[in-house]
Amino acid sequence: MFKRFDLHFMPNNGWIAYVGPFPFPWGQAASRRMVGIARSFAESGYSVVVAGGASLPLAEQDLNEGEPKGSVRYIGVGESPVPRMPSLKKIWRVFFEWGQLTVQWLDRQPSKPTHVVVYGGSAQYMLRLLPWCRQHGIPLIVDVVEWYDPRQMKGGRFGPFYLSAQFALRYLYPRCDGVIAISSLLEDRYRKLGCEVVRVPPSLDVQAERSHIQLKNPEDPLVLVYAGTPGKKDLLRHVLEAVEAVDPTGARLKLKVLGPTVEQLKASYGRSNFAPSIQILGRINQEEIASHICSAHFTVLLRMPALFTNAGFPTKFVESLANGTPVIANLTSDLGLYLRDGVEGLVCADYSVHGLSLALERALSLSGSQLEKMRQAAINQAKQSFDFRVHSKNLHLFLSSIKRVPR
Template sequence: MKRRARWVAFVGPFPFPWGEAGSRRAFGLVASLAAAGHDVVVASGGPEPLTVTSLREFDGPGSVSHIGLSEAPPRGAGVVTSSIQTLVRWGRRTVRWLDAQPTRPSHVLVHGGQAQYMFHLQRWCRRNDVPLIVDVVDWYNGSYVRGGYFGPLHASMKLALHYYYPRCDGIVAISSYLESHYRRTGKPVLRVPPTLDVKNLTVQARQVTDDSSGLTLAYAGNPHGNKKDLLATVIEAVRRIEEEGVRIELRIYGPTLDEVRHLLDGRALPKGVRCLGRLPQAEVADALQEADFTVLVRRSERATEAGFSTKFCESLASGTPVIANLTSDLGKYLHHNMEGLVCRDHTLAEVTEVFRAAARLNGAQRSLMRQAARGRALESFDYRAYAEPLGEFLRQWD
């Protein structure tokens, strides 16, 4: 029997480029663990070389290193190759890597594992008496994944949610919805929202003028064909405000111009809508800071209640207030006329009315909201705030 060492294996079947939304979630958890004093090895599914790279972007007495295990299918792989890798072999390379370590980890924390991946990880952890903790961040709406509701990937996700995750030793949940759901299993659960390095995010001083200068809004993300983020509703609200003579600009980062036009079923874009394409993650904060508000409008359904928007946290961290309707746990952090403006629902009429209210705000009111947004992010979304809770959570298995 191998001796257990004081290090945590943070594993997942996908690559972890820190700029992607799911990987930014991984970054926050890894940073919190390092701040709590753990030595963390991130073993991702990406095609990185099989060498350990030290990462030094974290505060605290712990350490972080990264190794790629090539669990994910290679770029350009055909449907058959990709299907065999993701539905049959996922997890085998991670298990072989764990077996090859001179000492066992104290814990295995898995992020993003579907059914086959979890099957291999659970067998290994039980055989080696290592606690397995899963980070659950979504309820997986079939319309958002390749193959749709009846595809094998969605089936694998659902099997993981309902069978494998409840059989892990512990669960880290991104939202109150998921926390409540998994507490019914009787397993230890810790809620941790999306986190990032708020403290070291540079916030530029911005001259905030009064309402006569107009209103600048920003949207950043992927609306998933208007199924997740109701970007078409936001654009139509901009159109109505324009027709009333208000100077308004909506800057859209992410979807292409053609994708945005498709959301509108061929209708022309309002004059004030600018489609600026994808931005490198390093430039997102600066882009958000140039706006008066970011906008996030979603239907209230199980997928949106179970998840938690990373871009909401990033906006507040950038000191940019948010206009949103309250889904998931947003109501814990977004209060009307404080960190932003709250829409009572996701309807066009309500979004338009809130845009009118935003346009009427003077410079002093906007400045106070920016300060409140930044303060909320420092308190609620900085990874350092969750170092002790995560450290205490893991100590249950010492």
């Protein structure tokens, strides 16, 4: 039995339902995105209830992060397939049932939300939420963070996952009452379609992220960190090859790889071994990632410029700056707005092994005072651009401009 939303918690601004088939508040980059947006809403005085994809918790829980003017509570509605569910049942859940449990949860609430915000779910979610919101006269807002490439999806261009995503991106999302876009590219694309749009990059609590910072001894090797799952976006192979080319022995340079295992990387890249300068740690607890990032001199990120990389925005870039760690990267998406060469990090001329190798040589030539200056600049940029409090006013104005729609 799901616990109904308790009306006496609602401020005058009303409450927002933020829904999506993802675990909350931890589990994926999507989870971090939802936490940041939800806390920005709460900072504006809204009460937010996140109906996440996991099956737990069964009753609403407080997020208990900081003391915003509103509140963030969350509940699991069980939309996401569980790991051990048979493949056919997973496919059935995604293509024929997705969104059904979320709509049932919305129907159970004694007071309807002022807005429904949806993150992910593609066409299946939207085909249930759009009619429900129209029926009840409630604005539906979509949080758009990707423009998928066929190479990212099982089945490719004519596979059901890609077709579902494209139907949502091109046809269903523009029919919502508003769009929260993660990048300038998506902002421009939906604004040209006549949508009400606000741009919000990945956001988090910068003050909380900074608490783990540990400075390295300048005499130690320069430490780099890559954290995440490379997928089709991150060019981790180029990073590995550049580090091995610059310092195969590990005397001057160390790269820590968090996420993929040694076996996975060997299989993906056809390798039998890696140089001593590369330390592959595999999957580690989310709580440990920040300490690795904070104790590094730089994180490193290479992506090929393409529609799908320019439409998104790397959460790992934001987390690095928030932890006071400068970034070595080539410029895709909106990174050029926040990464100035020699200030918050180093900009690679391109995404090639040679381009990164040149940037690594530059990094090795930096003094301890220069590295510390970059570290402080990274924190300052994160405070100004990526703290959830920074975006609360714009999101409040955005919601205020979107009124209830005719039934």
